[in-house]
Amino acid sequence: MKKLNRRNFMKLAAGSSCAMAAGLGLNQKALAGSIKLQEGGRDFSPTTKKELQAIPTACWQCVTRDAMIGYVEDGRVVKLEGHPDSIRTLGKLCAKGQAGINHVYFPDRILYPMLRAGKRGEHKWKRISWDEALDLMASKLKPLLYAGTPELFMYQYGRHKGSQSSIMHDFMDAFGSQTIGTHTSVCEGPKWVGQESLWGGMYDNWDYDHTDFVVNFGSNQFETHTNHIPTSQRLIRAMVERNVPLYTFDVRLSNTAAKSTEWIPINVGMDGLVMLSMVNVIMNEGIFRKDHLKYMRVSPDYHATESEKIAAIKEHVAKFTPEYAAKESGVPAEKIRQIARGYAKAKSACLIGYRGTVMHYHGADQERAAMLLSAITNNLDRKGGRIMGVGAGWKHPHSPKAKIQKGLDIVNGFPGEAAFPTHQCSQQNLPMIKDGQNGRPKVYWSSCNNQAFINGNNIEAEAVLKDESLIPFYVNTNIVYDESSQYADLILPDVTYLERWDYEDMVSPTGVAEYYIRQPLIKPLGEARDQGEVFSGLAKRLGIKLAYTTKEEYVRQSCEMTPGVKEAGGFEYMKKHGVWHDKDAKPNHGFYEAKVDVSGDGIILDEKTGVYWNYKKAGVTEAEARSKGFLGVEGAKNAYVAQDIEGTPRKAYPPNTSFVKSGLLDFYSDNFASKGFPAFPTYTPVPEHQKMGKDDLHLTTYKVAVHTHSRTAHCKWLSEIKHDNPAWINSKTAAERGIKEGDRIKVASDLGEITTTAHVTEGIIPGIIAISHHFGRQQSGIYGSGKSSPTPGGAAADPDANNKWWDKHGIHPNSIIPNSSDPISGGQRWMDTVVRVVKA
Amino acid sequence: MSDKKAPDVSRRKFLTDAGVAAVGAAAAATPGVSLQAAESKKAPRWAMVMDLRRCIGCRACTVACKSENRVSLGRFRAVIQEKTTGTFPNTKKAFLPLMCNHCEGNKKDGVPPCVKACPEYPGARAKFKTADGKTIRYRSGATYKRPDGLILIDKEKCIGCGKCIDACPYGVRSFDPFVKAGGDPSKQAADKCDMCAHRVDNGVEPSCVNTCQGRARIFGDLNDPDSQVSKLVKEHNLATPENVLLHEKDTNPHVFYIDPDNLLKTLYTQRKKGKLDHFVDQIV
Amino acid sequence: METDWKALADSAKSRSDIYGLLSAVFREEPTETLIRQMKGPQLLGAFTSLGVKLGERFYTDPESEVVEQLAIEYSRLFIGPGPHISPHESIFIDAEHGEAGLWGVQTVEVKKFIETTGLDYDSGFCGVPDHVSVELEFMQKLSEWEADKWLQEDRKSAEYCLTVQRMFLEKHLLCWLARFCDEVMDQAQLPFYRAIADLTKTYMEYERESIAPPVSA
Known part of the structure; x- marks a missing residue:
């Protein structure tokens, strides 16, 4: 174009002036207020004093979710450090957590709702307003509500925890769809399933502060773990300060294996076998501890005597001699004996394991072997042993639930694929949508879940997401353009974890729960919006009533209604301090020994299993209760009261998961046997191998x-x-x-x-x-x-x-x-x- | 800040220094570390002890340093070296944290090689105030040694000549692509670990120390016999050629390694002449 | 010599209007109203004599379609997802510490500069403070204020305001806007933003020359 001179400047100005006068239809002004310049020509010097703040909040780079302090300078997050008052993290934060700043200011970050403008995968986008985005979503969801098919709305999430999880479930309940996909089965599902089949809804952590001996199967504690910072620092300190030995079985020299007292290379998929041969050594050498036997069921007989149980365990593991295990696993028999002895004889010991053990064929059974090894040495929920992780028990607001509650059967794997998918079978969600036999969602909304990257056969996953005939409307909530969001119809800009409200509840290895919150360090960049607020915006359009309007309000209400936190000062206290725990609380190790009063109305003893249960609570008559028995009445597990332990009713291990069982550790599992799986932990070779x-x-x-x-x-x-x-x-x-x-x-x-x-x-x-x-x-x-x-x-x-x-x-x-x-x-x-x- | 109790967030100090927005959590978060300079007329002598038994190679220090000091990509002020040795199945892997050694310099002149190499040293006299208010005078420079032992860079004075980078036998120095040399703005200023002087001067431990989950990094005052570093140096007999890097260079390093397994010998890769590629942090 | 207050005010107001128009174009995807105004006879005349070519289809396609085309182009150029030209000063200024991503050192400088003049960011504005359209709007506001002062025959304030404008141009807009416009011209697929970027760059040159010499008090 031509250079501007006075003449055409005037022309341009006239045109601009005319346009400005007519109004340009701008939706948004950036600046407000009026200019107040010093009208004397004094030196103009913008202030240079930096404004600094320290704000207690919580990490969310990984599921460990460490409490931390964010440092903010002039509205910009400049540093993240551990929260010194946290009993879980002791003021530490890992490399990943500290790099969280990179999420916020990543220049490619998605900051506005984006509507697809080309074909799927063509990477053409148009920014739309939040109102347009929510209207569009509502227009897709409303017909599902009216047609009484709420289940055709599927929510797929990766990592929703604490209030992010409860607020999502609250919304889905209010909508009426139970088609909710997770990611746990690609992460650690078999570990939890194995544990649930034994001790109910409890998940292990390890008391490194008091342990004397640690044996690790396939867990990379020092690099990565669901509870990394709280556990790994305690483990390395126990090793250096108290000379606690750590033996690591792994196929690879991970950093954990490298820092172990000894790395014991082991063949793939042999963890369970070596554990069982350790059980063999411990039982046959008589170095087991009897204490836990009374809480264990190791044969069909619920009333077996101690010596019968010892004999049964010996018989079950008889074939797993160290020599046999050595042949398969590559671990020398003497090494197995040595570690088994050290482990059994230690005052207390931790048996740890993770993905290396469980992400296999019959992985859940391998976890059961780990529990067996812990139980026969009385290291289950004992000081210094494999303890249950204790997390915060937050209360939160509830919205009215929809009358119709339905879910598509596409989250638990193909028919017959998995017997106990209590943590779903999420790797098959997209393949099942492709298959279509069990229906397909019309609206598919994923958040914090990159399906086209994290699952097996991710190329197929990508193809499903790309196919509009399989997924007609795909919404993706994200901060970054990734393998999945590239195929979405609508991308919603998510807040990073440095811009949001949450209550948090990750387990504490000390056995004392820590309550903590996440609060925004800065205002969300651009138009990024917390999913909780997206829910409330949608609810308004759908005519659904929710118990909150903003996430902050939801977290505030939760703080005000949660015992302990409330008395400490509620929301204001949490905003100021970030963390709270009951100073008088002690670890609840050995909770299973608690004596239980069984004199209440409707409580009877089930002779077969030794379970005390309340048949009235189960909603049956006494006659029916007695004739069908505890295991025969549907829903009876919710009426569990206690387990008869050598004549005393004790809390034992309540069946508080989907597994129907007595209060005993079900090492002999009817659940497993009934589905054709080994009733007692065993070694099952991987077919492909x-x-x-x-x-x-x-x-x-x-x-x-x-x-x-x-x-x-x-x-x-x-x-x-x-x-x-x-x-x-x-x-x-x-x-x-x-x-x-x-x-x-x-x-x-x-x-x-x-x-x-x-x-x-x-x-x-x-x-x-x-x-x-x-x-x-x-x-x-x-x-x-x-x-x-x-x-x-x-x-x-x-x-x-x-x-x-x-x-x-x-x-x-x-x-x-x-x-x-x-x-x-x-x-x-x-x-x-x-x-x-x-x-x- | 000798208060050992973890303080309230609200009591935490904020620090700034020459454009680097440095903020620190409480030094007291690490038990046993006292940043209180010794109650003597002497300046503190800051030093670091690296307990190799405790380093798990997690890289929290590496990233903490990047974040605290806004270190550009392509260079590091603090790194972990890792090395796998032995033959399967007797394989070992070990980790070695490296940083500026804040050398005392040789016995004769007490000037570390980087300072000696700096054309801007010795510059004007400068003053250092001890905890008890006594003033100690010292010579400034673009690279200089402060009376408390920290080897620092004055980027305003730096002329970007790179002589200190070549002179450091440990190769911990590099040019900062984001900071111009004040003495010659056509060049970039030299940069390296300053032991988070902006934090230390305000009673807060260095960022890498603050974040170390194994407590493998212990920072403190060697002139204070009660400090943890003094105790560790004594307890583990660290003032020996075996417990510092490149003792033979006569640099008198003030980063001491607790190294019962003699890892330094096998782990440490010395820089090749003219190259800095050993001073990066990489996971294979 | 008699001061022509009116002429000085008009000149400032002219600059203000041009800044206002440019700010609006970069603020968000053009609305139908904006497009209609830009097609209007006054601006058409100015664009023609300047050689600003917004493209044939801009004038011939129905406005609703132009809105759609420009919305996609705007997203692709300035928002993403994926590669785009982030229209923020901090992105273009190599800040000293390598943190010139979004909300960098420069962002804070801009924000403080603007706030020191007494202006605030609108509570509804959720962009980053150094967005190109904000900086242009700021200049619009300053020159508008200047115009008022000339009308009030308050030379001191008006000239002081000019000084502030010059400072903002020198410290901020002139440091990066030309490079930003070059990128836009390079990456634009439709003539519209290419032409607007060219116009903006040209106008910045004009500003540099016309208000660069210090105005003597």
Whole structure:
């Protein structure tokens, strides 16, 4: 265009003036108030004093959710540190947590509701207002309500905890849809299922502050864990300060294995077998403890004597001799004996395990073996042992529930796939939608869940999300454009965890519950909005009444109605201090011993199981109760009162999950037997592993210290440290294939093939290849995917992007791992895939 | 700030320093560390003890440092080196935290090599105030040693010549792509760990120490016999050639390693001449 | 020499109006009203003589369709998801500490500058304080105030206001807006934003020249 001169300046001004006078239809003014300049020409100097604040809040980079302090300078978050008053974290925060700042100011962050403007996957978007977005969603949801088919609205979440979870369930209840998909089965589901079948709704943590001995199967405590900071710091301190030994069984020399007293390499899928052989040693050498036997059921007989129980356990594990276990697992028999003895003889001991143990065929049963090993040494919920994690018991507001409550049967796996999917079978959600036999949602809303990245066969998942005939309306709540949101019809800008309200409740390893909240450090950037407020905006349009309007209000109400927190000063106290715990509370170890009064009206003893239960509460007559028995009456487990323990009614282990059982630890499980699974913990070989050819290898995946599975790739400080995921392969296995360090290799499963780089190492067992699963991102910006933005002003406009020095971004192993479930629990079998590896 | 009790958030101090928005949590969060300078006429002598038994390679220190000091990508002020040794199944992996050693310098002149290499040193006289109000005079420079032992960089004086970067045998120094050298704005200023001086000067422990979950990093005053660092140096006999890095360079480092398994020898990779690529933090 | 207060006021008001128009164009996706105004005879004349080419379809397509086209183009250019030109000063200024992502050091500088003049950010405004349209609106407001002062024959205040405007231009707008406009011209797919960016850049040059010399008191 031409240069401006006085003449055409005047023309432009006249035109502008005319337009301005007519009004431009602007929706929004940015500036308000009036100019008050010093009218004397004094020096104009914008203030330079920095405004600083310290705000107690809570991390949410991973599920550990550490209480922390956020430091804010001039409205910008500048630093995150642990909260020194937290009894869980003791003022510590991990690498991931501290990089949370990167989420907020990531230049590619999604800040406005975006409506798809092209075809799915065409990456064309149009910003719309929140009103338009909510109107659009309401227009899709209303017909479902009117038609009495609320279940056709599916909510799929990854990590909703504390108030984020309760507020979501509250909304779904108010709407009437129980089609709610989770992600636990790709994470740790089998562990919980195994535990629920035994001690009810309790989940283990470990009392490292008092333990004398730790045996670890496949848990990478020092790098990553559901309760990482609270547990790992206590473990390393116990080791250094009290000389507590840590023995780690793992296929790979993780940082945890590296820092252990000894790393014991073990073959894939053999954790349960080695545990059972340890039971064998402990029982046969008579170094078990009898204390817990009375709470254990180890045979069909509920009334077996102590000696009968000892004999039964011995018989069950008789074939699992150390020699047999050694042959299969690769762990020397003497090593098994040595560790079994040390473990049994220690005053107290922790048996820990995680994904390495349970994300297998019959993974839930392996967890049962871990519980058995804990019980026979009396280390179950005892000081210094495998204790139950104690979390905060928040009360929260409830909205009226819809009359119609329905759910599509698409979250628990295909028919017959899993016997006890108490934590669902989420890896099959999209495949089941594709299949369509059990129906398909018309509205699919996902939040904090990158389905096209986190599941097995993620390429199929992507295809389902892309297909409008399978998912007609797809809403994705997110902060970053990722593998899933790229196919959405509507993207809603989520707040980061530094901009939101929540109450939090993650378990404490001290046995004393910690109540804590998350509060915004800054106003949400752009138009980012907390899901709680999205719910209330939708509810208004749908004519649904909710008990709150804002998330802050919801959290405030929760603080005011939760015993303890309320008396401490409620919401105002929590805003100021962030954390609260009952100073007089003591760990409730050994809660199962509590004597129970069974004199109440309607309480009878079930002769068969030894359970005291209240038949009136179960809603049956006494005659019916007696004839059908505790196990025969539907819903009787909710009327459980106590268990007869050698003549005394005690609390024992109430059946407070979907498992119907007595108050005993059900090591002999009718539930399992009735579905054709081993009633007693056993070793079941992985079918695929039995058919392996000479050149086949196992494939396992793992996490590292500086990343969560799928939500940290765009955090530059983390990706700088770890951005590539070469495949770990033992030098011997590599040599057999002519593979050298840094060689390109092809890894092929029955599902597909990837090409990656070999990391030849002595830190892994032969016969296996291990690939961490954080990388190989298609999207997530320059730091995570390396997709340099063609338009500076995306990620590349962060001047630090000019300093980005790495150009490798790894490859995603999930594309060659099929979705395949543990038939007991529905857990995704991440560690069972068989592959062939050749030089590329 | 000798108060050992974890203080209220509201009592926490905020600190700023030369444009770096440094904020600190309470030093007292780590038990046993006293940042109270010794009640003597001497300045404190700050030092760090790294307890290798306690380092689990979690990288919280690395990221805490990036965040606290806004360290650009491509360089680090604090790193963890890890190395796998041995033959399967007798394989070991160990972690070694590295940072500026805040060297005392050789016995003869007490000037560390980086300071010696700085063309702007010795510069004008400067004053340091001890806890009891006594003033100690010292020579400033673009890179200089403060009387409390911290080796600091004055980016206003720095001319970006890079001589200190070459001179450091540990290779902990680099150019900051975001800060111009005050003495020659056509160049970038040198940068490295300053032991979070902006925090320390306000009674708050360094950021990496604050975040270390294993308590592998212990910071304190060697001139105070009651400080934890003094006690550890005594208890573990750390003032030996085996417990510091590159003793043979006669730099007299003030980062001491508790190293019962003799890991320093196998773990430490010395920089190659003219290269800094050993001073990055990478997980394989 | 007699001071022509009216002429000085008019000149300031003219600048204010141009800033106002540019601010509106960058603030959000153009509305039908804005498009109608830009097609109006006055601006059409100015654009024609300046060689500002908003594209044939801008003038021929129905306004509702132009709204749709420009909404998609606006999102693609300035919002994302995916690669886009983040229209914020902090993104374009290499802040000293490598934190010039969103809400950087520069953002705070802009916010403080604006607030020091007595203005506030509207409570309904949820953008980042150094958005291009905010900086332009700020200049609009300042020059409007200046115009008022000339009308009140308050030379001291008017000239002081000019000084403040010059400071803001030098410290902020002139440091980055041209580069921003270059990016837009480079990345725009429709003529509209290419032309607007060109106009904005040209106007900034004009501003630099016309108000750069210090106004003597």
